[in-house]
Amino acid sequence: MRFKRHEEARSDGDLTPMIDVTFLLIAFFMVLINFTEADQNELIELPTSVLAKPPESPLEHPIFVQLTKNGTVILGGEEVPLSGLKPYMIRESEFLRLKNKSAADATVIIRADANAAMGKVQEVIKTCQDSKFEVFALRAEEDIN
Template identity: 25%
Template structure:
């Protein structure tokens, strides 16, 4: 059996897949251009800000209630009486219904003091209450 040394059929390049891809790209860019024109046709007036980096309002910071080992209370690092705490929490809840409270309780205090503080938050209508604890594995971290 003799071996063929020449090829009868010349090599051909199949362009069909490349043409399909080009047509898909053309369709994509045509539709993307149409969307961009629609967005440019919408007339809106954008808000302006005073200075670079200035914000309109600062986000509400949570009130931090510290319950000391002997049961004394501090609100944002200032000593406070339990009756006054109730009134301040009510005022904060009236000013901002989404106000939050973070309670730092000393591990040596009676849990009744923490429970009373939680009851004050509930009576004031504050739903977002967190209690900070220290985990054994991660000393120094705050779990909320």
């Protein structure tokens, strides 16, 4: 029998299975990582509903309006009082017009806190309607039972 002296000197364990498993784990966590958290706010606790299923296709022109339980709105990561919504919506509709779209093409996604007053939500809807927005989506969290 012939021994290769040179290679026999390193008696490493076989690294291949460990690297296989590690790459598998990395792939697993990479797939599951959620990058859409940028438009979700920790302050808001969404109401739950069994019917809340993630949409099949992403919305074309989503505009996020987040309403906290104190009645303030979060627009683009900034917490402002409800009166700050109107100039924001006017700006959004101007922006849509520059892109040859009307405000009716956009969807206003309302992420309101479960404990927010309904009147505040309706005021948000009214403010958006004044800027000619028509399509709304009330966001709820999926109820897992």
